[in-house]
Amino acid sequence: MGRSPCCEKAHTNKGAWTKEEDQRLIDYIRIHGEGCWRSLPKQAGLLRCGKSCRLRWINYLRPDLKRGNFTEEEDELIIKLHSLLGNKWSLIAGRLPGRTDNEIKNYWNTHIKRKLLTRGLDPQTHRPLNEAPATATATAAATSRLDFRNGSPPFLSVEKINSLMDQTNFKNNTNSTNNKKILLFKPKKEEEYNNNNNLEEANCTSSGTTTEEDQQPQKPEIMYKCGDLNLDLSIGLEPFQSEPTRASSGNSAESKLTQRTPNNHDMFAQAAAVCLCCQVGFQSSEACRSCQCTNGFYRFHRPLNS
DNA sequence: AAGCGCGTCAACCGCTGTTTA
DNA sequence: GTAAACAGCGGTTGACGCGCT
Structure with a gap:
C-alpha cells in the first residue's frame, strides 16, 4: 500500500x-x-x-521576492501581526507581499526582538517587561493575542477587541448561548450595502471612525469570513476546549475552518473574519492589496507562488 | 595580522495534516 | 480503511562576514 x-x-x-x-x-x-x-x-x-x-x-x-531592506511600515506590521498570530510566520508572510516566512522569522529573531526589548516589551507576549511574571503569564494567555499554543483555538481579549474595534468599523455582539462575543463588521456607508459586489472595498477602504448615523439598524449585518486565515475572532470567557492538534502546524489555521464540529458550527458560521491589514491599521498599505473577496467571503491571498 | 565574539541568514530537521495508492 | 509519501510549517543549526581587541 x-x-x-x-x-x-x-x-x-x-x-x-x-x-x-x-x-x-x-x-x-x-x-x-x-x-x-x-x-x-x-x-x-x-x-x-x-x-x-x-x-x-x-x-x-522566486522572482517576486524583495529580499532585505524592511521598511518601517513592514516592521510595525510584522509586530502587530505577531501580536495577533504569534509565531505563525507563514500567515504573517502572507500579509507581506514579497516576503517569505523564513525571511520574516530570521528578521524577527535578529532585529525585531531587540527592537521590542529596547521598547521595554516582551517579544513573545508584547506586554511590558516589568509586568509581574505571574500576572503576565495569566494575562498573556487570556488577553494578549490569538493563542495557538497547546492546540487551543485562538481567542482575543476584550481589550484587544475593543482596540481593534476602535481602529476599524467593528460592532460587537454577545451571543449569550455560546457565552462568546462575536464581532460583526458593518460597512460605514449605506451605498456599501447596495454594492455587494464590492464588499472588499467596503472593508478595505473604510476609515476607522463611525458616526451615529452610520449605525443604521434597518440594514442587515454583513458577515465577513476570512477564507484561509482562521480569524475566528470569538473570545472565550474561559478558554476553549483544547483540540488535540499540534499547535505549531502551519496549515491547522486553515484546516480548522473545515474541522468545526456541529456543536460550535453556528458560532463559527457567525464569527466574523476581517482583513487583518485593515484591522491593524494598514488599510492603505501595500499589504492590504493582498485582500480579495471571493463569493462574498473575505479572503487573504498569499503572495504569488508561495 | 590574528584571534575572538557576535550577528545574519540559508539550509536543514523534525513534526503534523493531507493526499494517494 | 490503512499505510506511506507528500507538502508545508516552525525551530534550530552552522557557515560566513564583520567589527573589535
Whole structure:
C-alpha cells in the first residue's frame, strides 16, 4: 500500500546551492511551473530532494521576492501581526507581499526582538517587561493575542477587541448561548450595502471612525469570513476546549475552518473574519492589496507562488 | 595580522495534516 | 480503511562576514 518513495535520498546533495543548481531550478520552473516537487529534481537534473528544491525556490529564487531592506511600515506590521498570530510566520508572510516566512522569522529573531526589548516589551507576549511574571503569564494567555499554543483555538481579549474595534468599523455582539462575543463588521456607508459586489472595498477602504448615523439598524449585518486565515475572532470567557492538534502546524489555521464540529458550527458560521491589514491599521498599505473577496467571503491571498 | 565574539541568514530537521495508492 | 509519501510549517543549526581587541 501507499506510494512509492519520492527520491533516492542517498544520492542527494546537501548544503549551499551552487549557481549552476540555482540556474537549473530556475530554468525548469520557468518552463514547467511550480509544483510536483517530488519529480522536479530528477527532471531538472538536480541531485537534491524535492523538499530542498521547494525551499530554495520559495525562499531565495522566486522572482517576486524583495529580499532585505524592511521598511518601517513592514516592521510595525510584522509586530502587530505577531501580536495577533504569534509565531505563525507563514500567515504573517502572507500579509507581506514579497516576503517569505523564513525571511520574516530570521528578521524577527535578529532585529525585531531587540527592537521590542529596547521598547521595554516582551517579544513573545508584547506586554511590558516589568509586568509581574505571574500576572503576565495569566494575562498573556487570556488577553494578549490569538493563542495557538497547546492546540487551543485562538481567542482575543476584550481589550484587544475593543482596540481593534476602535481602529476599524467593528460592532460587537454577545451571543449569550455560546457565552462568546462575536464581532460583526458593518460597512460605514449605506451605498456599501447596495454594492455587494464590492464588499472588499467596503472593508478595505473604510476609515476607522463611525458616526451615529452610520449605525443604521434597518440594514442587515454583513458577515465577513476570512477564507484561509482562521480569524475566528470569538473570545472565550474561559478558554476553549483544547483540540488535540499540534499547535505549531502551519496549515491547522486553515484546516480548522473545515474541522468545526456541529456543536460550535453556528458560532463559527457567525464569527466574523476581517482583513487583518485593515484591522491593524494598514488599510492603505501595500499589504492590504493582498485582500480579495471571493463569493462574498473575505479572503487573504498569499503572495504569488508561495 | 590574528584571534575572538557576535550577528545574519540559508539550509536543514523534525513534526503534523493531507493526499494517494 | 490503512499505510506511506507528500507538502508545508516552525525551530534550530552552522557557515560566513564583520567589527573589535
